Amino acid sequence: MARRSATGRIGIADVAVKAGVSHATVSRVMNGNFTVDPDIASRVRAAAAELKYQPNPVGRSLALGKTDTIGIVVPDLANPTFQAILRGLSRAAAQDGYRVLIADSFEVSSEETILAGEARRRCDGLVLCAPRMSDAELEEIAPSLHPLVLINRTSAAANVPTLVVDYGQGVQDLAEHLVDLGHTRLAFLAGPPRSASNGMRLQGLEAFKAAHPHVDVRMLEGGSDFDTGHEAVDAVLESGATGILAFNDLVAMGLMSGLHERGMDVPGDISVTGFDDIPFARYTTPALTTAAVPITELGEQAWHQLRALIRKEENDAPGSRYQPRLQVRASSGPAKAPRSTVHG
Amino acid sequence: MARRSATGRIGIADVAVKAGVSHATVSRVMNGNFTVDPDIASRVRAAAAELKYQPNPVGRSLALGKTDTIGIVVPDLANPTFQAILRGLSRAAAQDGYRVLIADSFEVSSEETILAGEARRRCDGLVLCAPRMSDAELEEIAPSLHPLVLINRTSAAANVPTLVVDYGQGVQDLAEHLVDLGHTRLAFLAGPPRSASNGMRLQGLEAFKAAHPHVDVRMLEGGSDFDTGHEAVDAVLESGATGILAFNDLVAMGLMSGLHERGMDVPGDISVTGFDDIPFARYTTPALTTAAVPITELGEQAWHQLRALIRKEENDAPGSRYQPRLQVRASSGPAKAPRSTVHG
DNA sequence: GCGACCTGAGAAAACGCTTTCTTGGGCAAG
DNA sequence: CTTGCCCAAGAAAGCGTTTTCTCAGGTCGC
Structure with a gap:
C-alpha cells in the first residue's frame, strides 16, 4: 500500500503523503527541528510510526557528507x-x-x-x-x-595522531628481568622481518646490549603466531640460551608447548617471556611472564x-x-648452571 | 585547482571537465561500459588517474541500491x-x-x-x-x-537460513565420554540462563539423563566467561561431581585454574570438559577435552x-x-573412587 | 542521393535524504 | 486600512553516482 515502487522500502515520501505534508517537513520532524507546528509534528510522527519508517542511512550520508x-x-x-x-x-x-x-x-x-x-x-x-x-x-x-x-x-x-606501544622499552624490561634472575645467555625470537613493532624491539635490544656487554643476546628468526613459536623450539635449544624473549605471547605459548614436548621444564631449564599480556597469558602453564600492554x-x-x-x-x-608494564609470572625463574651449547 | 568546492574531494564532475566529456561518459568508462569510444575512454582514464579520482561509494550505493x-x-x-x-x-x-x-x-x-x-x-x-x-x-x-x-x-x-551447532548432541557426547571413563557423578556448569545455546545443552542433558538413569547429573549456575568458571569452583567441589561439563572452553579454563589453586588435580581428582575448541584449548594445562565446533x-x-x-x-x-566433534585431550581421565560430598 | 537504422555521447532523471530558498498567510504597527 | 515583517511549510536544489532518455551524426541499403 504505502510501499514505494523502486526499492520496496518505506521512504520519506510515503510518510509525507500519509501525513499530508511535504518531504521537507517530515525531514524536519525526524531531525528534531522545532520550527514545525506541534500538531503537524505529531501527525508526522504518527504516520512515521504507523509505517514503521526508518530513514535510509545511505541517502542521509550522501546529504550530510x-x-x-x-x-x-x-x-x-x-x-x-x-x-x-x-x-x-x-x-x-x-x-x-x-x-x-x-x-x-x-x-x-x-x-x-x-x-x-x-x-x-x-x-x-x-x-x-x-x-x-x-x-x-x-x-x-x-x-x-x-x-x-x-x-x-x-x-x-x-x-x-599516533598511538605507539614502547616495545623497545618493554623488551628491555623483560631482558633486564631475565638478567636479574641470573640469565646471561638470552635469545630473541623475532617477529615478522618487516614488522614495525619488531623493529622497535630490535632497537630496544640494541640499547640493552650496549648497556649489558656481558650478556649474550642471540637473534632467532620467527614470526608472530603460535606455530612460529612451536617450530622454533629446535633453534632455541641450539642457541644455548636460558632466557628466551619471544616476539609476543602467542609465540611464547607455542614455544612453551614445544619445549614441554621436548621434556624441557619451564622455567626450570629455560625461562620464557612473551609480550602483550593477552587474556590467555595468565592461564598458560606455567603462567606467562610478559610485558602487559593496555x-x-x-x-x-x-x-x-x-x-x-x-x-x-x-x-x-x-x-x-x-x-x-612488566608482568612477572611463573614462566621465568632463576637461571640454572649454563647448559652446553649443542652447536658451536 | 580541480578540487570541488563542497566536499573538497575529487568528484566525477572534475574528471568530466578535465577530460572534456560529460559525467555520464566518465561513469560509463569507470564501470567498463564498452559503448564508449576507445580514444575518449583512454582520455577519461588518463584524467581520472591524474586527478587520482576514486568514486564516492556513498553516491554509488545510493544509485545502485x-x-x-x-x-x-x-x-x-x-x-x-x-x-x-x-x-x-x-x-x-x-x-x-x-x-x-x-x-x-x-x-x-x-x-x-x-x-x-x-x-x-x-x-x-x-x-x-x-x-x-x-x-x-x-x-x-x-x-x-x-x-x-x-x-x-x-x-x-x-x-x-539458520546455522546451528548441535550443542545438545555435543554435550551428550561429552557426557558419554565421561561416563565411559567411569564417572557417575557429573555436573553441568551452565551458561547464561537465557542463552539459546544453553537451552540446547540442557535439552541434550535431559536426553542423556533419560538414557542414563543411573548417572547423577547436577546443574550448577554459571555464565559464559573465564571468571564464571573461576568463581564456580566452590559450587563444583560441593557438588561432589567428578566429571564437570563446563558451558564452554572459557568457563572450563577458569574452572581448571580455580581447581588448580585449590590443589585439585585435573584429571586426577576431577575431569573437566569444555565446549567449542577455541584455539587456546589445545594449550591449557592439561589440554582441554572439548567438543570441537568448526x-x-x-x-x-x-x-x-x-x-x-x-x-x-x-x-x-x-x-x-x-x-x-568430540576432542579428547588430557583434562578428562578415569574416575577415581567417589569423593564424599561436602554437603548433603 | 535520400531515408531508415544504428551508434555513441550528452542531458536529465533517479536514488533518499537535508537544507536553502521561496512564498503565502497572519499579525502588528503606522 | 494598508504596509511591512516574520514565521511556518512547501518547492527545489543539492549530495555523487548510475542509467535511461534523447538527439546528432554517420552508415548502410535501396
Whole structure:
C-alpha cells in the first residue's frame, strides 16, 4: 500500500503523503527541528510510526557528507592483539553513535594500501594498523586518508595522531628481568622481518646490549603466531640460551608447548617471556611472564583521537606512547648452571 | 585547482571537465561500459588517474541500491567464538568484495534489536548472533531484516537460513565420554540462563539423563566467561561431581585454574570438559577435552548463505546443522573412587 | 542521393535524504 | 486600512553516482 515502487522500502515520501505534508517537513520532524507546528509534528510522527519508517542511512550520508562509521584496517583478525584493539575501538565508538567497518588485510601488505583507501572512502575516518607497510608508502597515502589514526607506526604527515606501544622499552624490561634472575645467555625470537613493532624491539635490544656487554643476546628468526613459536623450539635449544624473549605471547605459548614436548621444564631449564599480556597469558602453564600492554585501552584512545579529528577539534596531545608494564609470572625463574651449547 | 568546492574531494564532475566529456561518459568508462569510444575512454582514464579520482561509494550505493557491505551483530566481541565467526565471515565476504560492519551488543539483549535494525539498513544483509533475544522478538523483527542469516537460533520466518551447532548432541557426547571413563557423578556448569545455546545443552542433558538413569547429573549456575568458571569452583567441589561439563572452553579454563589453586588435580581428582575448541584449548594445562565446533567455517557458511539471499539465488539448503566433534585431550581421565560430598 | 537504422555521447532523471530558498498567510504597527 | 515583517511549510536544489532518455551524426541499403 504505502510501499514505494523502486526499492520496496518505506521512504520519506510515503510518510509525507500519509501525513499530508511535504518531504521537507517530515525531514524536519525526524531531525528534531522545532520550527514545525506541534500538531503537524505529531501527525508526522504518527504516520512515521504507523509505517514503521526508518530513514535510509545511505541517502542521509550522501546529504550530510558523513557516514557515522569509521574503518579499521588490521593485518590479522586472528591475532588477539588486533581483536583487542578492535574491541576497544568498537566499544568507544559505539558510545558516540559510530559503527566500525573492518578490513582484514590477511598480512598481505600490498593489500593494506588498497583496503585502507577503500575503507576510508566509506567512512568518516580510519584507524590503520599496518605493521608491514613500508614507510614510503605510508607517507604517500597518509594525507589522502585524513581523519587517520596510526597504531604502532609513526608518520611525518601532518595531523596524524599516533598511538605507539614502547616495545623497545618493554623488551628491555623483560631482558633486564631475565638478567636479574641470573640469565646471561638470552635469545630473541623475532617477529615478522618487516614488522614495525619488531623493529622497535630490535632497537630496544640494541640499547640493552650496549648497556649489558656481558650478556649474550642471540637473534632467532620467527614470526608472530603460535606455530612460529612451536617450530622454533629446535633453534632455541641450539642457541644455548636460558632466557628466551619471544616476539609476543602467542609465540611464547607455542614455544612453551614445544619445549614441554621436548621434556624441557619451564622455567626450570629455560625461562620464557612473551609480550602483550593477552587474556590467555595468565592461564598458560606455567603462567606467562610478559610485558602487559593496555591494548583495549589503546583501541579506545584511537577512537578519541579520531573523534577529535572528525570534529576538527584542537588536539593538544596528538597521539601517545604506551609503556608496557612488566608482568612477572611463573614462566621465568632463576637461571640454572649454563647448559652446553649443542652447536658451536 | 580541480578540487570541488563542497566536499573538497575529487568528484566525477572534475574528471568530466578535465577530460572534456560529460559525467555520464566518465561513469560509463569507470564501470567498463564498452559503448564508449576507445580514444575518449583512454582520455577519461588518463584524467581520472591524474586527478587520482576514486568514486564516492556513498553516491554509488545510493544509485545502485547496494552497499557491498554486510553487518554482523554479536553479543560480545571479547568471546573467542564470535571472534572466530567474525573472522570466517569477514574473510569469505572479502573474497566476494564485501566488507563487514560490526555491531557489538555487549550482552544487552534490548540493544540487539535496535542494533540489528540499524546495521541492516546500512548494509545489504545481516548475520545475527543474538542468543539472548526472546523468540517472540526475533520473529517480530526477522522479516524486516530480510537478507538475514541466523546463528544458533532458529526462526519460523520464511527465507531465513539458520546455522546451528548441535550443542545438545555435543554435550551428550561429552557426557558419554565421561561416563565411559567411569564417572557417575557429573555436573553441568551452565551458561547464561537465557542463552539459546544453553537451552540446547540442557535439552541434550535431559536426553542423556533419560538414557542414563543411573548417572547423577547436577546443574550448577554459571555464565559464559573465564571468571564464571573461576568463581564456580566452590559450587563444583560441593557438588561432589567428578566429571564437570563446563558451558564452554572459557568457563572450563577458569574452572581448571580455580581447581588448580585449590590443589585439585585435573584429571586426577576431577575431569573437566569444555565446549567449542577455541584455539587456546589445545594449550591449557592439561589440554582441554572439548567438543570441537568448526566455528570459523560457520562464519564462512554464513556468508555463503547470505550471498545466496542477496543474489536472490535458489537455495536448496537454507541453513545447516553442525555436529561438534568430540576432542579428547588430557583434562578428562578415569574416575577415581567417589569423593564424599561436602554437603548433603 | 535520400531515408531508415544504428551508434555513441550528452542531458536529465533517479536514488533518499537535508537544507536553502521561496512564498503565502497572519499579525502588528503606522 | 494598508504596509511591512516574520514565521511556518512547501518547492527545489543539492549530495555523487548510475542509467535511461534523447538527439546528432554517420552508415548502410535501396
